[in-house]
Amino acid sequence: MLILPTEDRRLEPYRLTGEPLVPRAPRVPLTRTAFAAAHVVSDPIAERNPWDTRPAIDWEATLAFRQGLWDQGLGLAEAMDTAQRGMGVDWATAKELIERTMVAARAHPLRPRVACGAGTDHVALEDLRDAAAIRAAYEEQMAAIEAAGGQLIVMASRAFPAIGAGAETYLEVYGQLLEQAAQPVILHWLGDMFDPALKGYWGSTDVAQASDTVLDLIEAHAGKVDGIKISLLDQAHEEAFRARLPEGVRLYTGDDFNYAALIEGDGHHHSHALLGIFAAIAPAAAQALEALAEGDSASYHALLAPTVPLSREIFRAPTRFYKAGITFLAWLNGAQSHFIMPAGFQSSRDITHYASIYRLADAARLLQEPELAEKRMRLLLEMHGIEQG
Template sequence: MTLHLPGADGTLRAYEPRTEPLPALRATSGSAFSSRTVFSAAHVVADPYADTTPDGPAAVDWDATLAFRRHLWSHGLGVAEAMDTAQRGMGLDWPTAAELIRRSAAEARATGGRIACGVGTDQLTATAATTATLADVRSAYEEQLAVVEESGAQAILMASRALAATAQGPDDYLEVYGHLLRQAAEPVILHWLGPMFDPVLEGYWGSSDLDAATDTFLEVIAAHPDKVDGIKVSLLDAQREIDLRRRLPRGVRCYTGDDFNYPELIAGDEQGFSHALLGIFDPLGPLAAEAVRVLDTGDTDGFRALLDPTVELSRHLFRAPTRYYKTGVVFLAWLAGHQSHFTMVGGLQSARSLPHLARAYELADGLGLFPDPKPAEERMRNLLALYGVNA
């Protein structure tokens, strides 16, 4: 049955939903990939019945949140937990993030899933972050690192708003990260999140000149190569990522975080490739897993044929202001039947417009991402009606 979807120009356009999902979405295999290490950064499911406010403590639906992680693991994907996709710093407070880490790590042990968890400094409030000392930043990082290591998960050292506000130059980054890497029990993943994802991180690594920042980043890694499993780069600049991965010490992986250019970066070239740690692999999980299994056979063209058509959807979800991509991710999880509602912690379901969400539905449906397109169509129809659109 035809849907009438609102466009950015304020007009309605007719759209005929598909009736069948992609065959790849029907297959489930939890076996590990052989050619790439792949993490999906996973979203959190809010408790829709909690009496909360946007600036209050997060209220999480734990059953639905953990069920989504089991969904990702069932397809062989690793889970990157308590990251940007889980609304760290945008609704998910540190006490709730710590509980999320513990619960998800326990679930990973029970199911045999791979998990890595974000370590940051977000227990320092916005006010405290602007007045923090380097010692405060180190202490906050250490507290979170202890929680992740005690849970049995791999640590991802995330970029810190407090460090960005406190550091006076590259030497302060070298000191803080060197201190953390020396005490880390196991090799960690270093995360460079660009200001398009979080404007407060402008000038991270001590300079707004990306070449200078890259040199400092590489200096941290070169000083502790045995403590760095890999790096996650989220700068949305494919050539910069390629140049950076070619300069990494032997044995240090590059995990692409580029949600605009991931197929070409994962496929790689004659000098190497990127592994993946991506927010877009939350809605693309089964399809992404199928594509990587094709790549495992050496069929790069088949991998690109599956994944290239998803880039338009990803670029739509991650368009500026990029930090609100989480809204589209959770919206698609609702349409796909992974959760019973479209409610987000911090009320972030209001962060994208109806035309934006309608286009996300159209692109995802066109790709065959919904396990059952009919309920997705009905939910889209209900959302349109809520906004006064006679679908």
């Protein structure tokens, strides 16, 4: 039993009660494409000047975490914002991550799908002053990902809002990038709750107008677009948007609040998944998708419903700090030996937040080694001055 803090500054006893889900491969082919966006594991002993230099990565632990996702039938979204792109992880590190991951994916018996984030973050914003410079930056990263064998995710770039780009600039640059891609790509619409620098993406702060712009882009290049990931945390918008997509273009939900209903669908349309939370709830996510493929809606919801409060806590405002909760659960579950993140990002959340995650992960049956989780939570609490007796 532990003594956990609450949001109103009380201390309450808590004893683990959940029966952990056992990670396993799916029994049947899944009917939804599901990419889990994974974090990176730091090497704290090798780290030097963490705020000012490239992060030191524990490659063995980082790749082992991905193997665990693949073993459960999930695909991987690599080098995305969950991996702290632009928030502690630079392009040079991301490129090495992509290259190492693609080697491991080719050797995996399930031959998992891996889609990788291409952006412009290797070039300083002040040097991305026009459409040509932005396009060239994207092209460099896209070429590196295609050379490694990964599918492209054209990530949202801070460069467009920084120059006040209008819709015509987005259509021009993205259109040229899509036509150059060797295979259909996944577009990426990340709301400003995930990154404030992306406010006004697609040339407008009006979501309806921005939606029209990106739909025009997709319709003009439908054969080059696998799908679009939308992370706006707005279920009604996503449902309306996906109904307007050309046939064969997928909607990959990035809605970490409403994923259960969106993935199940409304009887006419459904979303696929490209979610950071799926890396944290992998056993529940994979087994729920298996149940959905078997036509067992009741089991699907029974598995996913307890994960929704957990996800809403992890992704609560300020949402951009959600990576800390993902890494925290990986530490509790023994996927890494420490709770240190690139650029010291673990300090972005407070101890009451981590205590809430601990309770909610237990309720969702996602603490796979309860004794280890309790031991590590105890250590964190005592480091925060909460004596356990």
